[in-house]
Amino acid sequence: MGELGEFGLIALVNQGRTQTRSVLLGPGDDAAVIAAPEGRFVVTTDMLVQDRHFRTDWSSPHDIGRKAIAQNAADVVAMGAVPSAFVVGLGCPAETPVEFVRALADGMWAEAGRAGASIAGGDMVRSPMLIISVTAFGDPRRAPIKLSRSRAGDVVAVAGRLGWSGAGLAVLSAGADADEFADLVAAHQVPQPPYEAVLELPDTAEITALTDVSDGLLADLGHIAESSGVAIDLDSAALADPELEAAGKALGVNPLDWILGGGEDHAFAATFADSGDLPEGWVRVGRVLAGSGVTVDGTHRTGLGGWESFA
Amino acid sequence: MGELGEFGLIALVNQGRTQTRSVLLGPGDDAAVIAAPEGRFVVTTDMLVQDRHFRTDWSSPHDIGRKAIAQNAADVVAMGAVPSAFVVGLGCPAETPVEFVRALADGMWAEAGRAGASIAGGDMVRSPMLIISVTAFGDPRRAPIKLSRSRAGDVVAVAGRLGWSGAGLAVLSAGADADEFADLVAAHQVPQPPYEAVLELPDTAEITALTDVSDGLLADLGHIAESSGVAIDLDSAALADPELEAAGKALGVNPLDWILGGGEDHAFAATFADSGDLPEGWVRVGRVLAGSGVTVDGTHRTGLGGWESFA
The missing domain is CATH 3.30.1330.10 (PurM-like, N-terminal domain)
Structure with missing residues (x-):
């Protein structure tokens, strides 16, 4: 060069x-x-x-x-x-x-x-x-969607894959068979943010807060909870992804750990006013409550702090 | 940290x-x-x-x-x-x-x-x-001032110090007495671009091309000459800077080499239509001619290619 x-x-x-x-x-x-x-x-x-x-x-x-x-x-x-x-x-x-x-x-x-x-x-x-x-x-063709406008009673929703990048990284790190889990490895190599889920939101969508999932779902929703002064509770059943089961078994990891703690998927996480159906591409995974912090099925999880640049 | x-x-x-x-x-x-x-x-x-x-x-x-x-x-x-x-x-x-x-x-x-x-x-x-x-x-409160609008007959002018950063770097590199040449060393440590010479240009100033001097005067004027399809001839007497003489003697360097080839001063170099006095802060150092390339006193100089990132 x-x-x-x-x-x-x-x-x-x-x-x-x-x-x-x-x-x-x-x-x-x-x-x-x-x-x-x-x-x-x-x-x-x-x-x-x-x-x-x-x-x-x-x-x-x-x-x-x-x-x-x-x-x-x-x-x-x-x-x-x-x-x-x-x-x-x-x-x-x-x-x-x-x-x-x-x-x-x-x-x-x-x-x-x-x-x-x-x-x-x-x-x-x-x-x-x-x-x-x-x-x-x-x-910004609309008012910027900040982290700080989430309110108790809102619905928490995600668009895009969660935990795939973290699972792919785990496969590579463990030296496991990358071909067997090629989709997960590919998700780690190239994230595929579902841009259209946000860019094609109808004007009527009452989105109150939005972030991309780069540090891990718990960490990134933590930013929304802190900025908005609310609590968030996630529903583990709504987050489960059968595509992660085989890799979880092979590596002895609970796939929910990748979903909650793995960063770099660059999915989107948002809160919406609870006014019926979610826009296309969005899946309901929890709700916004009064209080602070992020819980899963009502319980605080530890050991999944998310990505930390100087850790 | x-x-x-x-x-x-x-x-x-x-x-x-x-x-x-x-x-x-x-x-x-x-x-x-x-x-x-x-x-x-x-x-x-x-x-x-x-x-x-x-x-x-x-x-x-x-x-x-x-x-x-x-x-x-x-x-x-x-x-x-x-x-x-x-x-x-x-x-x-x-x-x-x-x-x-x-x-x-x-x-x-x-x-x-x-x-x-x-x-x-x-x-x-x-x-x-x-x-x-x-x-x-x-x-851009006015039309962007590009590299490409210089015309034969224009005046070449500079605002700010040239060669000081290069001289300061030479002092440091040679392990010479940094205190004796403190002003030059300081100029290398912190360039002082004369922002106001550009930002306060009167609306009547017919500036035809502008660049900052980051790679060396010859190299940066070379970009103007090439983009505009013109030649530039510099007047070495107008470029001479008595403040560089002592360091030149101490290090055995012709100060003109620093002025023409030293980068990182972040002075400004421009061409103006030849319509009388230059705006405040600008010094005439040459002229624009038909042709190509940059000369000094009518002569091509070699060995002063300017900063090259992968050299």
């Missing part, structure tokens, strides 16, 4: 790409220019560090690129905003194969496209290991 | 901060919300890697924080935009002292304030060395 140099690499990763309409000025100047038709934009950023957030022996560069974009797009969507663009800082060793960088960029563009957006610019630097820093933008 | 944990650290670096009015929703939710009153925003991102872009034995954490923000703010201003907010991804080893992180954040906030903005959010993760990824936003 050293041979191509920074400007050659920038040309390489941008070759043949088509920006979406939100990108008014793309790579090549001191800064990019992004449309913000609502007069404001949402922004979120995540840093991924090799061997901490991904491993190149467990994930292809294409998968790593998709994951980096997906987890940021999920945060944008978790505000009720529509992804408009991404910028990417990439640090990598000089000896990184050019093909690796190209596949990483391809994965990023693929997931950006899934989210309806493109990659408007970035920075490439040399570093001792791979570092990926993604910043994502979105148009 | 491991003791505080991610959420404790986030609380620590945000403690006592006051967001500017552009930040409609700050840290604490899935994403921040930033005002974009012009219906669009400019964005730029830079990644800084320990021992590649800064050294903790040469710069204080406060200096490192200021530099990380300054170089991004300079890119925003180099589009003719007014900085509105920053987000910061920070990777650091678990054993990093909490005081280091606090001083780094203080430096970031200090420089963000100098640029008229605040830090709206970020991400903190564990990494083997310090990694700082800053993304900066700005309001």
